[in-house]
Amino acid sequence: MNFQRGKKHEDLEMNLVPLIDVLLVIIIFLVVSSTFARMSELQINLPTADANSPEQKPLVxxxxxxxxxxxxxxxxxxxxxxxxxxxxxxQSAAGNGKEPTIIINADANATHQSVINVMEAARQVGYTHITFATQTGGNR
Structure with missing residues (x-):
């Protein structure tokens, strides 16, 4: 039942001013607290060492x-x-070297078994560092 026939209802609006005020206070709080967090860091000067760099290259x-x-x-x-x-x-190519890196350069048309034979031989003699050489796609 509408007892107020002549009055039209006004559209309700949400007032954003209090929301903006609260957000500004939160931003100010975050900025102030973040500068205090930086003040609690330790200033550490790490020691230096004059060690010689290894002159031998890894065995490939x-x-x-x-x-x-x-x-x-x-x-x-x-x-x-x-x-x-x-x-x-x-083993003869490695000589006395320990943990050589084996680079397999296989032809694109080589059989899968040929590559697996090299990997199995490396596993049997205890060499675990194996990688494959490839070409970029533009060199075809």
């Missing part, structure tokens, strides 16, 4: 695999492509 063994399954280890061609022969060649 390059293994090449062509599309026909032939192997070249450190510029020496292998006649036998078995896993044991590849492992022996890796």
């Amino acid at each position: 063994i390059d293994v090449g695999v062509d599309a026909k399954g032939h192997y070249v280890i450190s510029k020496t061609a292998l006649t036998d492509g078995s896993v044991s022969a590849i492992g022996a060649a890796l």
